[in-house]
Amino acid sequence: MNQPTRTAWTLALLGVIPFLGLGTAAAVGPMGIAPEAAREVLSLYGAVIVAFLAGARWGAASAGARASDGVLVLSNIFPLAAWAALALAGVGSAAALGALALCLLAQLAWDWPVSAPGYRRLRLTATVGAVGGLALGLISGL
Numbered sequence: 001m002n003q004p005t006r007t008a009w010t011l012a013l014l015g016v017i018p019f020l021g022l023g024t025a026a027a028v029g030p031m032g033i034a035p036e037a038a039r040e041v042l043s044l045y046g047a048v049i050v051a052f053l054a055g056a057r058w059g060a061a062s063a064g065a066r067a068s069d070g071v072l073v074l075s076n077i078f079p080l081a082a083w084a085a086l087a088l089a090g091v092g093s094a095a096a097l098g099a100l101a102l103c104l105l106a107q108l109a110w111d112w113p114v115s116a117p118g119y120r121r122l123r124l125t126a127t128v129g130a131v132g133g134l135a136l137g138l139i140s141g142l
Contacts, residue, residue: 002116002117002118002119003116003118004118004119004121004122008122009122012122012123012125012126013125013126013129015049015126015130016125016126016129016130016133018041018042018045018133019042019045019046019129019130019132019133019134020129020132020133020136021133022038022039022041022042022045022133022137023038023042023132023133023134023135023136023137023140024133024136025038026038026039026042026136026137026140026141027136027137027139027140035140035141036092037092038137039092039093039097039137039140039141040091040092041092042092042097042133042134042137043085043086043091043092043093043096043097043100043137044086044091046082046097046100046101046104046130046134047079047082047083047085047086047100049104049130050078050079050081050082050100050103050104050107051078051079051082053078053104053107053111054075054076054077054078054079054107055075057071057075057107057110057111058071058072058075058076060114061075074110078103078106078107081099081103082099082100082103084099085099085100085103092137092141093141094137094138094141094142097134097135097137097138097141098134098138100134101130101131101134101135101138104127104130104131104134105127105131108123108124108127111123
């Protein structure tokens, strides 16, 4: 994906809206959703996106003539870490939100060297928005 399409950009930016909306709802309070509920939904959405990105990496690695065993194995670490954060730290907890933000940043760093410049811009923009929303939720939960 040298130059992501308008559709790819639109979907990526739409995908950031729940992060920012739920993070804001958690941080500023009554917006029709309780801060605790906003943090819970935010953490669940974050885990879904972490798994989605890991699946994208798995798919990209599998598209070649021979899938890299190392990439296939490593791509499983991120969804497992997200699941463990929700299970061990608690859905909606500050620790889970922080762990999800770290997963997104680690995935970006891992994908960066093998990504085309256009895709890098898309991922950086979406990751900054997603991590910003998780940070709002995390701060509100302290």
